[in-house]
Amino acid sequence: MNGQRIFPGILLIGFGLYFFLQQSAFTWVKPYLGWPALLLITGLAFLAQGFKSDGNGILSGVVLSGFGLHFYVVDYLGWWAHDTGVFILIIAVGFLVQHQKTGSGLLNGILFLLLAAVTLFYETVKQWLGPIGSVWQFWPLILIAAGGYLLFVQKNGGYSRKKT
Template identity: 75%
Template sequence: MNGQRIFPGLILIGFGLYFFFQQSAILWIKPYLGWPALLLITGIAFLTEGYKSDGNGILSGTVLTGFGLHFYVIDYLGWWANDTGVFILMIALGFLLQYQKTGSGLFHGILFLMLAAVALFYDTITSWFGLLEEKAFAIWQFWPFILIAAGGYLLFIKKSVGKSSKY
């Protein structure tokens, strides 16, 4: 199967089934035909292409599939967190699955996994520190700037360091 035909083929089949079921008289499937279904279809197509070819679609496929699943299960599972940390966790999982297939992305996967853990379990983590809770809260207020600085480092500084070491 040609790698260039996997994604568009699955998208066309998936969207065709989506629109067929929207027009059909099958009532039990109607509640599942919202926009999260389109995220799932697209994510599964990316995942399939990523695993059948060089692994480039694994990250985006995991993120889209994870987001689609999140929007379905949030209404049905009472224990499922509706938090930004869940989305960061999906990105971490995408990087880790990409690493499994391609050998790249481990650092980013672990970084996002730690960020997701902090976002999801912040209250628990601060309660462990007891008296340091106020200081931890003060640090937590600056975390967006830490993320911006880390992203800027990855985009601009690390790139230029890598180029200068080649020459």
């Protein structure tokens, strides 16, 4: 199958099934036909495209399908966290899956995984820090500074290349 046709093909089939089921008499499926289903369908199309081609679309696919899946399971699984950390964790998983296919994104995946752990277990991390926990309130500023450094200070992604 041509890599250019995978994404639109799966997207059209998925949306067609979505709208068919919306119009059908299958009442048992109606509660599952909300906007999270559209995220899930789009994410699966990106994943199929990414795995069948050069890896482009894997991150988008994991993020979209992960967010769609999250909005389904958060109401049904009592142990599932409904926290910002879950979204960061999904992004981390996207980078790690992308790394498996393309070899890039490992550092991003690890950094997002650490950030997800901090946000999901914030109170525990604060207790571990003990007396320096009061400094912990400034961790968002550290994130802003690190992002600003990456955008405006660090050149060439940290690699210095000599021109020959």
